[in-house]
Amino acid sequence: xxxxxxxxxxxxxxxxxxxxxxxxxxxxxxxxxxxxxxxxxxxxxxxxxxxxxxxxxxxxxxxxxxxxxxxxxxxxxxxxxxxxxxxxxxxxxxxxxxxxxxxxxxxxxxxxxxxxxxxxxxxxxxxxxxxxxxxxxxxxxxxxxxxxxxxxxxxxxxxxxxxxxxxxxxxxxxxxxxxxxxxxxxxxxxxxxxxxxxxxxxxxxxxxxxxxxxxxxxxxxxxxxxxxxxxxxxxxxxxxxxxxxxxxxxxxxxxxxxxxxxxxxxxxxx
Amino acid sequence: xxxxxxxxxxxxxxxxxxxxxxxxxxxxxxxxxxxxxxxxxxxxxxxxxxxxxxxxxxxxxxxxxxxxxxxxxxxxxxxxxxxxxxxxxxxxxxxxxxxxxxxxxxxxxxxxxxxxxxxxxxxxxxxxxxxxxxxxxxxxxxxxxxxxxxxxxxxxxxxxxxxxxxxxxxxxxx
Numbered sequence: 001x002x003x004x005x006x007x008x009x010x011x012x013x014x015x016x017x018x019x020x021x022x023x024x025x026x027x028x029x030x031x032x033x034x035x036x037x038x039x040x041x042x043x044x045x046x047x048x049x050x051x052x053x054x055x056x057x058x059x060x061x062x063x064x065x066x067x068x069x070x071x072x073x074x075x076x077x078x079x080x081x082x083x084x085x086x087x088x089x090x091x092x093x094x095x096x097x098x099x100x101x102x103x104x105x106x107x108x109x110x111x112x113x114x115x116x117x118x119x120x121x122x123x124x125x126x127x128x129x130x131x132x133x134x135x136x137x138x139x140x141x142x143x144x145x146x147x148x149x150x151x152x153x154x155x156x157x158x159x160x161x162x163x164x165x166x167x168x169x170x171x172x173x174x175x176x177x178x179x180x181x182x183x184x185x186x187x188x189x190x191x192x193x194x195x196x197x198x199x200x201x202x203x204x205x206x207x208x209x210x211x212x213x214x215x216x217x218x219x220x221x222x223x224x225x226x227x228x229x230x231x232x233x234x235x236x237x238x239x240x241x242x243x244x245x246x247x248x249x250x251x252x253x254x255x256x257x258x259x260x261x262x263x264x265x266x267x268x269x270x
Numbered sequence: 271x272x273x274x275x276x277x278x279x280x281x282x283x284x285x286x287x288x289x290x291x292x293x294x295x296x297x298x299x300x301x302x303x304x305x306x307x308x309x310x311x312x313x314x315x316x317x318x319x320x321x322x323x324x325x326x327x328x329x330x331x332x333x334x335x336x337x338x339x340x341x342x343x344x345x346x347x348x349x350x351x352x353x354x355x356x357x358x359x360x361x362x363x364x365x366x367x368x369x370x371x372x373x374x375x376x377x378x379x380x381x382x383x384x385x386x387x388x389x390x391x392x393x394x395x396x397x398x399x400x401x402x403x404x405x406x407x408x409x410x411x412x413x414x415x416x417x418x419x420x421x422x423x424x425x426x427x428x429x430x431x432x433x434x435x436x437x438x439x440x441x442x443x444x
Contacts, residue, residue, distance in 0.1 A: 053418045053428075060420035067331015067424075071366075140366040141330075147369060147444055148329060151419050 011134050011203075016079075020201050023194035024135060025079055026097070027204060029087075030192060030244060031126075032072035033098035036088060037251065038119060039065030040258050041106045050109055061116070061152055068145050075137055089262040093255040097244045099187035100237050104180070105250030110163055110173035115181050117156035118219075118230075122188035124149060125215040134202035157222070164226035175228075183234035186212055190243035212238075279315040284350075284357075288314055288321070291345050298334045299423050300441075302386035305338060309374025312365050319358035321350060324365035326374070328444045329424035335364060372443040383407075389429065389440040404440040406431035414438075 016024065043062035049055035073084035101119055106112045127146050133139040163174040191208040198204035216230075223229055236242040247255075280288075293306045305311060305325075312324030323342060327335050339362050346360040372391030375383070380390035389404040403414040404427075411433035418428040419442075426439045 056418055056422070056428075057420040060424060063331045063333075063424060064329070065331075067329065071330050137366075144327075144330060144366045144369040144444075147371070155419065 011136060011201075016135070017201070020197060020203065021079060023192070023197045024138075024203055025076060026192050026194060027198060028072050028076040028079065028138070029097045030099070032069045032076060032088075033096050033244075034069075034102055034119075034123070034188065035065040035072065036069035037096065037098040037254065038102040038116075039063070039069060040254055041102065042112065042116070044106055045109075045112065057155060058112075061155065064148055064152070068148075071141055071145075075141065078137070089259055090266065093247060093252055094245070096247060096251070096255070098247075098251075099190065099244050100184040100234070100242075101181060101187050103247050103251045104184070105254070107177065107180075108173060110170065111177035111181065113156065113159040113163060114174060114177035116152070117160045118181065118185040119188060120149065120152045120156045121219050122185060122215050124153060125211050125218065126189060129206040129211060130204065132205045134205075138203070160222075161226065164228060178228065179231060182231040184237045185230065186215075186233045187237035187243040189215060190238050191240050192244075193240045195240070279317060281316070284316055284321075285314065287350060288323070288346070291349055292323075292342065295338070295341055295345060298337050299425075300383070300386065300388065303379050303382045305342070307376045307379030307382060309370060309376065309379070310338065312368065316357065319356065320361050321346060321357045321359070322361045322363070324363055324367065326365055326368065326370040328370050329442075330366075332424050334423075339364065370444050372441065375441070383441055387438060388426070389438060391441050391443045404429050404438075406434060406436065407438055408436045409434040 039062045042058060042065065045058040046055065046062070049058045069088070070084060073087050076082065076087055077084040101115060101122075104111070104115065106115075124146070127142050127149065130142045131139055131146060133142070160174075163170045165171075189208050189211045192198065192204075195204065195208060199207050219230065236246075289306065292311055293304050295305050297303050297305060297308055297310075308328070310325050310328070312326045313322075314324070315322045323346065325335070325339060325342065343360055343362045346362070351357045351360055375390065383390045384407045387407050389407045392404070403412045404416070405412055406414050406429075409431060411431055413433045414429050414431045416427060417430050417437070421428045421439055421442075425442050425444065427442050428437065429440055430437050
């Protein structure tokens, strides 16, 4: 995807300090890989969601995530004179920089919905900040992404409430999911290794520690209202060295799946 | 709506010609409406022989976008980049410089959507329009319920009219 220069004020494409290229690249890769991996995992529900309307909804959500990932990869390709498809598909599994929350497999429906809600709420806080980024192309794109994410937030919250308010199996499965993926949820907002440079340049206008506080303040009351609480964060989910690396078997299986066809003929035209 | 407005960067004769050509290109998923009436066309400029056209996606992951871009490129190259025209090349890009919203759909576009069984989006902020009943394109009733915020394509939602008992779709605000 070719992305045209925007008209918002900020750093012009090509005018970026060369010392900021690598940190910006890491940020774009984190945004892209999160949506790409989550989009692929959620697309596994196509055809087998609990009912037809949900099948349509889940497929749409997954398609959105892949669309957003494609646009972020496009910005990264522009930054590095690379190719979006090659970045997305031709990297080894260990080069992916998605966060620990999306590294889990989709699991059952309750886990998928719990993970979606945690991701969408954290991502909303992240994107709200990045809409004010000094990087103009990123800010332009994020403004558009946020409009689409509104639908995701409404969908996720409706499911969280539905599962939480039905005693028995729905609530039991929700609690199990929260216990499993909840400790990794803050990894969406964990600091990147070069966060200081991004914050100083205004590319990431708000430090991650503040983003995590905002997110906790926002989701805490929603969870409390349903008699739920987020488990304490796993130390690895907040550490820049581990929040986005050391992927587990669920991702490796997904990676094998999504890189399979591409691997058959890397020179093919899609 | 900035599509094909003559500016310093685009002589009015060229703007007129571009407008006519783009108005003849329809949305591949809803062929009743042109990409101009849908509000997909952003800035158009002519700089040093390059006719540049911005396309604003309704939804970022819209798979029809590549087809639309290829069609726009092909038509403009074929009909405008002629010897002596001053246009040597055509560059069509996907832009997020201004987000596409339903407010970009023209009056003619809204009528075309309604005539083909799609409720046009409400002229309202996104969250308000999500909460209210869409107007049934068949009987005009607002006694409708949203069956699914997601539909057969990224830009369509599914509704049911409790007055005339007809299911219908609404074009979504992006």
